[in-house]
Amino acid sequence: MTASDRVVLALGGAGTVGSGIVKALLEKGFRVAVISRDGNRLEKLKNFVPASTRDKLYTLVGNVGTEEGAETAKASLLKSVGKVTDIVSSLGFSWWQGGPPHTQTLKELNHVLETLLLSTFTSWKAFFPLVKDNPNGTYTFITGGAGERLLMPGTGFLTLGAAGSLAFCQVVRSEYPDIPCKVNEIKINMGVAMPERMGPGYVSHLDVGEAVASVVERRNSSHKVFCVSSPADLKTIILEGKV
Numbered sequence: 001m002t003a004s005d006r007v008v009l010a011l012g013g014a015g016t017v018g019s020g021i022v023k024a025l026l027e028k029g030f031r032v033a034v035i036s037r038d039g040n041r042l043e044k045l046k047n048f049v050p051a052s053t054r055d056k057l058y059t060l061v062g063n064v065g066t067e068e069g070a071e072t073a074k075a076s077l078l079k080s081v082g083k084v085t086d087i088v089s090s091l092g093f094s095w096w097q098g099g100p101p102h103t104q105t106l107k108e109l110n111h112v113l114e115t116l117l118l119s120t121f122t123s124w125k126a127f128f129p130l131v132k133d134n135p136n137g138t139y140t141f142i143t144g145g146a147g148e149r150l151l152m153p154g155t156g157f158l159t160l161g162a163a164g165s166l167a168f169c170q171v172v173r174s175e176y177p178d179i180p181c182k183v184n185e186i187k188i189n190m191g192v193a194m195p196e197r198m199g200p201g202y203v204s205h206l207d208v209g210e211a212v213a214s215v216v217e218r219r220n221s222s223h224k225v226f227c228v229s230s231p232a233d234l235k236t237i238i239l240e241g242k243v
């Protein structure tokens with residue numbers, strides 16, 4: 001099965017991390033589908049990927065953050081692309097720094113948990129059955145080090161949400177130890193940005209995209225956590241596939 005026979009659903013594919021992944025997958029010859037709640041973000045994504053790959057990109061406006069929304073998006077997606085062989089989940093947001101917990105509301109905590117954890121669950125519930133029993137299928141989660149500690153004062157809810165997604169990945173590895181589909185997590189302990197917005201402690205979303213696309217392409221590992229704490233770690237992930 002060549003890359004052009006594979007259809008990757010990139011959840012969060014219109015975001016900072018996701019757009020780098022989408023570009024790298026398209027450049028490797030995969031067909032890629034992206035669902036976003038925002039049609040403008042999808043238009044931006046279409047303009048961002050190389051023109052020569054645009055006919056392999058399928059976009060769909062939808063909300064995978066509820067069980068009904070995810071099921072509706074799945075039905076439309078299957079109607080237009082026919083099948084899904086691989087899934088990359090990069091849902092969430094880039095940053096949250098609303099202040100220390102005593103200044104926050106329950107509504108805000110719900111919003112953070114919905115964006116980082118609950119959408120990861122609702123989309124998993126809807127889309128995992130499409131790849132679960134496929135030995136050539138993959139499901140790759142993107143997580144971050146924010147779930148392990150407070151990154152800065154005022155980022156507490158980000159830690160709570162990100163910790164939820166880390167725990168979700170752990171649960172998946174333990175609950176489904178023997179599934180044919182390859183389930184992996186790529187945990188990025190650094191900031192991720194577009195090349196023009198890079199600063200100290202950041203990696204480019206293009207390099208992250210290349211590393212994630214190479215894990216999806218080679219599908220030779222499962223139940224593994226790839227940790228990225230430096231640009232060299234990304235290179236190692238990319239090269240591992242070439243040895």
Ligand SMILES: NC(=O)c1ccc[n+]([C@@H]2O[C@H](COP(=O)([O-])OP(=O)(O)OC[C@H]3O[C@@H](n4cnc5c(N)ncnc54)[C@H](OP(=O)(O)O)[C@@H]3O)[C@@H](O)[C@H]2O)c1
Pocket residue numbers: 011012013014015016017018035036037038041062063064065066090091092093094095115116119142143144145162188189190191192193
């Ligand atoms: N950025 C970083 O510095 C960084 C560092 C380490 C790890 N990470 C990890 O990468 C993940 C993504 O971060 P990012 O920087 O790419 O954030 P982002 O730019 O805000 O993108 C996140 C994407 O998730 C999508 N999304 C969220 N809820 C959704 C829903 N209910 N239905 C459909 N799409 C939904 C958003 O889609 P819409 O288009 O609908 O808004 C958006 O495109 C984070 O959760 C984090 O774990 C990020």
